[in-house]
Amino acid sequence: MSRADAAPHAPHSDTLKLTLPNEMPYLPLAQSFVREAAAHFGFQGASLSQIELAVEEAVTNVMQHGYDAQESQCFDIICEHLPGGIRVIIHEMGMPFDPSHIPEYRPGEPAGMGVFLMKAMMDDCAFHNLGPLGKETHLIKYLPGPAGEAGVPAARPPVEPAAITQKINYGVRLMREEEAIEISRCAYKSHGYSFFDDHIYYPARLVELNRSGELISAVAVTEDNVFMGHAGLLYQYPEDRIAELTFVFVNVEYRGQGALSRLQEFLLATPKSRELAGIYAYAVANHVFTQKALVRGGFNDCGILLATSPMSWKFKGIPGDASQRISVVLAFKYMETPRRLTLYAPAHHRDMVAKLYRNLGVEHDFDTPSLAVPAAGAPEILSSVNPAEGCAEIFVARYGDGVVREVRKLLRGFCLQQVAAVNLFLNLEDPATFLLTQEFEKLGFFFAGILPRARVGDTLMLQYLNNVDLDYSKIAAYTEAAKEILAYIQAHDPVSTI
Amino acid sequence: MTITSIHAGDAVALRVAGRLDAITSPEFEKTCQQCINSESRRMVVDFEGVEYISSAGLRAILLAGKAVHAGGGVLGLSGLRGTVKDTLEMAGFCALYPVYDSMEAALEPR
Numbered sequence: 001m002s003r004a005d006a007a008p009h010a011p012h013s014d015t016l017k018l019t020l021p022n023e024m025p026y027l028p029l030a031q032s033f034v035r036e037a038a039a040h041f042g043f044q045g046a047s048l049s050q051i052e053l054a055v056e057e058a059v060t061n062v063m064q065h066g067y068d069a070q071e072s073q074c075f076d077i078i079c080e081h082l083p084g085g086i087r088v089i090i091h092e093m094g095m096p097f098d099p100s101h102i103p104e105y106r107p108g109e110p111a112g113m114g115v116f117l118m119k120a121m122m123d124d125c126a127f128h129n130l131g132p133l134g135k136e137t138h139l140i141k142y143l144p145g146p147a148g149e150a151g152v153p154a155a156r157p158p159v160e161p162a163a164i165t166q167k168i169n170y171g172v173r174l175m176r177e178e179e180a181i182e183i184s185r186c187a188y189k190s191h192g193y194s195f196f197d198d199h200i201y202y203p204a205r206l207v208e209l210n211r212s213g214e215l216i217s218a219v220a221v222t223e224d225n226v227f228m229g230h231a232g233l234l235y236q237y238p239e240d241r242i243a244e245l246t247f248v249f250v251n252v253e254y255r256g257q258g259a260l261s262r263l264q265e266f267l268l269a270t271p272k273s274r275e276l277a278g279i280y281a282y283a284v285a286n287h288v289f290t291q292k293a294l295v296r297g298g299f300n301d302c303g304i305l306l307a308t309s310p311m312s313w314k315f316k317g318i319p320g321d322a323s324q325r326i327s328v329v330l331a332f333k334y335m336e337t338p339r340r341l342t343l344y345a346p347a348h349h350r351d352m353v354a355k356l357y358r359n360l361g362v363e364h365d366f367d368t369p370s371l372a373v374p375a376a377g378a379p380e381i382l383s384s385v386n387p388a389e390g391c392a393e394i395f396v397a398r399y400g401d402g403v404v405r406e407v408r409k410l411l412r413g414f415c416l417q418q419v420a421a422v423n424l425f426l427n428l429e430d431p432a433t434f435l436l437t438q439e440f441e442k443l444g445f446f447f448a449g450i451l452p453r454a455r456v457g458d459t460l461m462l463q464y465l466n467n468v469d470l471d472y473s474k475i476a477a478y479t480e481a482a483k484e485i486l487a488y489i490q491a492h493d494p495v496s497t498i
Numbered sequence: 499m500t501i502t503s504i505h506a507g508d509a510v511a512l513r514v515a516g517r518l519d520a521i522t523s524p525e526f527e528k529t530c531q532q533c534i535n536s537e538s539r540r541m542v543v544d545f546e547g548v549e550y551i552s553s554a555g556l557r558a559i560l561l562a563g564k565a566v567h568a569g570g571g572v573l574g575l576s577g578l579r580g581t582v583k584d585t586l587e588m589a590g591f592c593a594l595y596p597v598y599d600s601m602e603a604a605l606e607p608r
Contacts, residue, residue, distance in 0.1 A: 024520060024521060025521070027519070027520055027521060028521070046580075046581050046584070049550065049581040050581070052550070053550070053552055053585065056519055056520060056552045056553075056554075057552065057553055060520045060552075060554065105589075107589060107590025107591070107593065107594060108560065108590070108594055109560075110553075110556075110557045110560055113553040113556060113557065113589065114553045116589070117552070117553050117585070117588075117589070120588050
């Protein structure tokens with residue numbers, strides 16, 4: 001599964017890291033590294049000597065007291081650029097240490113002198129015990145104010161590309177193969193290396209996906225052919241009749257030009273070599289920018305999948321909640337008028353399912369199956385997992401004997417792999433879905449929405465959260481429909497309703 | 499780091515140049531011990547050429563001061579300046595030991 005997002009970009013970050021052996025001959029290298037970093041951040045003169053001294057005290061503590069004699073280990077020194085200052089972090093995996101046992105320094109006695117000097121030389125000094133992840137010493141120093149050293153330059157401000165404010169002329173067209181590298185770079189600028197689908201970081205793969213027809217890439221370019229942004233339609237599975245609007249990025253300097261909308265319009269209008277019954281998109285719900293863009297593109301909401309992406313997913317420069325796993329709003333747009341179907345939504349979700357279809361602009365018939373026993377034979381179940389995302393999908397392609405047991409087995413496997421979110425897709429055109437949805441719900445699955453024309457038919461989506469701590473109030477739903485879906489899901493979440 | 503020892507009567511001066519840190523301090527301690535064994539009654543550490551001192555250097559001075567005092571002598575400090583002076587003052591050393599403007603002043607007969 002993937003997500004569509006048009007994320008802006010991120011503040012500049014100055015973080016430098018050096019890994020060294022815990023051997024005294026490396027002390028000068030540690031000091032030189034921090035001294036040069038501090039000078040780079042604007043420190044000079046006596047302040048540099050003070051930082052250097054504090055670093056020696058911290059590093060010799062690690063070398064002399066962190067490990068047994070002759071124990072060869074490494075430790076990290078990290079220099080972070082703070083607004084108007086520097087934070088030096090010494091991270092090591094040495095012996096546990098209780099800073100409360102450090103004796104108070106008294107002139108004339110050597111005990112406690114090192115820590116005394118660290119505190120005297122820096123504006124802040126702290127020791128952090130990270131349990132099995134080791135220990136950290138944090139040293140912070142701020143640049144002197146006007147009364148301090150003369151001529152100290154201000155810390156280098158973060159470098160952020162400025163958005164071009166005046167409207168420019170640009171065009172949208174299919175990607176040229178030599179532009180694939182620009183797409184990868186644009187993804188990096190928007191998300192670092194945290195994007196859910198690593199295809200995006202391999203230009204050669206993007207070229208191959210476009211050649212095979214699995215991906216249709218559109219780019220926005222200036223009149224001078226300068227790359228502005230990208231959006232793609234991706235067929236996730238060979239049998240798919242719907243494609244996902246994804247890999248949507250616009251370089252920060254070209255945001256506000258309407259490129260995202262024009263890319264969407266272009267992709268919708270571009271002739272397709274494969275059948276395209278509809279387009280869907282997952283809009284992240286830690287902010288509403290992408291959801292708004294999809295509304296403008298004529299998409300309508302039909303589900304919400306909770307906690308499908310790790311909270312570490314980066315949205316450079318965009319405000320949004322980053323305190324829990326990221327949920328997504330599923331939006332859909334038919335590309336052809338669907339034929340009227342007879343669907344077998346379970347009775348307790350029938351009204352909601354019908355409402356979601358109406359939100360997509362279609363009406364279907366709902367029926368109750370006459371047989372109480374699902375089809376016999378072996379079930380056919382398709383599944384996939386994205387370990388980086390901590391998310392998995394299960395499609396029930398055909399019901400059969402022991403289908404619930406098979407889904408339970410898959411679910412257990414995903415839970416053991418510490419997959420956080422498992423999404424289950426059930427064919428609404430199959431009468432067994434009416435009969436068995438409650439059995440899946442007994443396993444802990446609960447309502448998520450619908451996805452029309454999916455690989456196994458029009459589907460009812462259920463979801464399972466594997467020990468995910470979720471605060472529904474932090475999920476940003478933009479449309480009234482999305483808000484209603486979220487409330488419905490919360491009402492059916494077995495954990496939320498405990 | 500370089501250390502030059504200068505004997506003048508019952509006094510010995512150690513003129514130190516460079517850095518007194520965790521790497522160089524063991525050598526400084528060794529030189530101090532040799533001078534203390536020479537039965538000099540007064541010892542002066544001259545910091546005129548010292549550009550940097552850490553707690554390792556300060557501990558070495560404390561050890562030297564205790565050894566000199568144990569033999570009935572006195573340890574003095576001279577040539578303090580800049581950040582080295584700041585560090586010694588901060589650690590309370592200027593209240594522990596006599597401080598002289600220069601090595602020559604420290605070595606004058608008492």
